[in-house]
Amino acid sequence: MxxxxxxxxxxxxxxxxKGISFKADxxxxxxxxxxxxxxxxxxxxxxxxxxxxxKGKILIDGIDITSLKEEELIPIRRKFSIVFQEGALFDxxxxxxxxxxxxxxLLKLPDEEIYSRVSKLLxxxxxQEAEELMPEELSGGMHRRVAIARALAxxxxxxxxxxxxxxxxxxxxxxxxxxxxxxxxxxxxxxxxIITHVVYVAWQLCDRFIFMKDGKIIFDGNKEELIxxxxxxxxxxxxxxxxxxxxx
Amino acid sequence: xxxxDKIKTTxxxxxxxxxxxxxxxxxxxxxxxxxDDLIEQMEYAGASSVLIVSLVxxxxxxxxxxxxxxxxxxxxxxxxxxxxxxxxVIREIGPLVTxxxxxxxVGAGQTAExxxxxxxxxxxxxxxxxxxxxxxxxIPRVIASVVMLPCLTIIGDLVCIxxxxxxxxxxxxxxxxxxxxxxxxxxxxxxxxxxxxxxxxFGYLISCISCYYGIRTKGGAKGLRxxxxxxxxxxxxxxxxxxxxxxxxxxxxxxxxx
Ligand SMILES: Nc1ncnc2c1ncn2[C@@H]1O[C@H](COP(=O)(O)OP(=O)(O)O)[C@@H](O)[C@H]1O
Ligand SMILES: [Mg+2]
Numbered sequence: 030m031x032x033x034x035x036x037x038x039x040x041x042x043x044x045x046x047k048g049i050s051f052k053a054d055x056x057x058x059x060x061x062x063x064x065x066x067x068x069x070x071x072x073x074x075x076x077x078x079x080x081x082x083x084k085g086k087i088l089i090d091g092i093d094i095t096s097l098k099e100e101e102l103i104p105i106r107r108k109f110s111i112v113f114q115e116g117a118l119f120d121x122x123x124x125x126x127x128x129x130x131x132x133x134x135l136l137k138l139p140d141e142e143i144y145s146r147v148s149k150l151l152x153x154x155x156x157q158e159a160e161e162l163m164p165e166e167l168s169g170g171m172h173r174r175v176a177i178a179r180a181l182a183x184x185x186x187x188x189x190x191x192x193x194x195x196x197x198x199x200x201x202x203x204x205x206x207x208x209x210x211x212x213x214x215x216x217x218x219x220x221x222x223i224i225t226h227v228v229y230v231a232w233q234l235c236d237r238f239i240f241m242k243d244g245k246i247i248f249d250g251n252k253e254e255l256i257x258x259x260x261x262x263x264x265x266x267x268x269x270x271x272x273x274x275x276x277x
Numbered sequence: 278x279x280x281x282d283k284i285k286t287t288x289x290x291x292x293x294x295x296x297x298x299x300x301x302x303x304x305x306x307x308x309x310x311x312x313d314d315l316i317e318q319m320e321y322a323g324a325s326s327v328l329i330v331s332l333v334x335x336x337x338x339x340x341x342x343x344x345x346x347x348x349x350x351x352x353x354x355x356x357x358x359x360x361x362x363x364x365x366v367i368r369e370i371g372p373l374v375t376x377x378x379x380x381x382x383v384g385a386g387q388t389a390e391x392x393x394x395x396x397x398x399x400x401x402x403x404x405x406x407x408x409x410x411x412x413x414x415x416i417p418r419v420i421a422s423v424v425m426l427p428c429l430t431i432i433g434d435l436v437c438i439x440x441x442x443x444x445x446x447x448x449x450x451x452x453x454x455x456x457x458x459x460x461x462x463x464x465x466x467x468x469x470x471x472x473x474x475x476x477x478x479f480g481y482l483i484s485c486i487s488c489y490y491g492i493r494t495k496g497g498a499k500g501l502r503x504x505x506x507x508x509x510x511x512x513x514x515x516x517x518x519x520x521x522x523x524x525x526x527x528x529x530x531x532x533x534x535x
Contacts, residue, residue: 192398
């Protein structure tokens with residue numbers, strides 16, 4: 030369970046979040062929507078304890094993480110599998126080593142074990158042929174898949190966090206990433222929080238939608254509520270949906 | 278921004294810089310150690326810099342010798358060229374020129390690399406999985422710089438003196454064996470010590486400054502440009518100022534009278 034209780038955050042004198050509150054269960058499928066620069070990535074970083082809010086509480090499974098030390102945050106962070114914006118692969122390491130990285134550094138497994146797991150993970154996300162390539166040689170879609178494979182490498186996770194998983198991808202590759210995200214969650218019934226500014230992506234994947242604007246949450250609800258929302262900014266944002274979906 | 282805000286942010290920045298410097302020392306002996314990263318950084322900072330350091334030092338040595346020969350021969354003191362080149366290069370010019378080349382080649386590279394790791398969320402990824410970026414990213418670079426800059430300085434000194442030799446002997450027609458014997462006479466403990474303590478300190482300062490600005494990078498390509506520029510400018514100023522301070526301290530400590 031993730032709880033944000035009146036969270037304020039600023040970078041220097043620039044206020045990014047102004048009193049964010051929400052509750053989310055690990056099995057939920059949540060989309061965080063909003064314009065670029067609206068503070069969406071900041072929310073992810075707060076959940077992981079990478080930055081500390083100026084004010085307010087953040088509870089993960091009942092533990093207030095805002096006052097924890099770096100070592101104490103490790104078990105909290107292990108509850109999540111995170112795929113950062115643009116994948117964040119280590120560009121000095123080949124794909125294989127990227128996926129192997131945390132198994133080697135943290136789990137200290139023997140080499141054969143690591144590499145057999147790596148090929149399993151890579152074929153699970155559908156890029157087994159890329160093992161030996163360097164990140165800069167990958168296409169956008171493959172890059173994202175490898176990043177997802179690396180996030181899976183750590184093992185048991187309670188929730189996936191995806192930051193703009195389809196940004197910069199062509200429609201076909203976006204489709205593929207979307208169905209991969211769905212598959213991964215369906216199999217073990219794990220929830221996710223996906224950050225995006227494309228409403229249609231969120232619509233295909235999620236049952237709960239959180240809209241951010243100017244550092245505040247202006248909407249939080251399910252599909253029906255989203256469609257019937259009267260908030261002008263939300264309506265503006267979901268306009269494109271009406272062309273793509275027929276059931277409403 | 279008001280004056281008080283400026284003072285506040287400056288103090289805050291200084292504080293976080295000192296913290297980084299301290300952490301890079303205190304965490305040195307804590308497990309785990311990242312030897313692969315260390316080797317890679319040493320390769321980059323050391324072996325790949327030899328050529329450029331040699332090239333720059335060669336020309337500096339030649340120019341120095343040229344100036345001295347011209348000036349000294351008009352006074353009839355040409356035979357002092359070797360002595361002065363020796364003192365100047367070993368104590369001052371060798372360490373300083375090598376450090377400046379090192380800033381441009383290695384320091385700027387470290388800032389740019391760490392900065393793009395910050396912007397690409399690679400550092401965040403390390404932290405998420407409980408890997409301390411100071412240990413994994415900063416310390417290998419600091420060690421590589423502290424070890425490699427002195428080595429480069431020795432090579433730079435040598436090449437500088439060779440450049441001086443070339444001009445003194447082949448252009449200014451001085452005696453080669455006399456040039457070498459006056460250089461060797463300058464290889465006293467005082468001179469060598471005051472020249473070889475500097476690069477350790479310069480290496481530490483350059484890598485701490487470069488890593489610090491790399492870590493603080495924000496705001497895309499423009500932010501990367503700003504932090505790289507700041508790192509290089511700050512390093513140059515700090516190294517040259519530090520050179521003066523160290524020279525003063527060393528001259529005093531080693532008993533030279535002014
Ligand atoms: N490290 C940082 N330092 C200063 N400002 C930042 C930093 N990271 C992000 N910002 C600013 O904070 C705001 C919110 O950023 P972010 O959460 O990344 O937005 P989003 O993910 O919604 O596009 C942006 O305006 C951005 O410029
Ligand atoms: Mg973002």
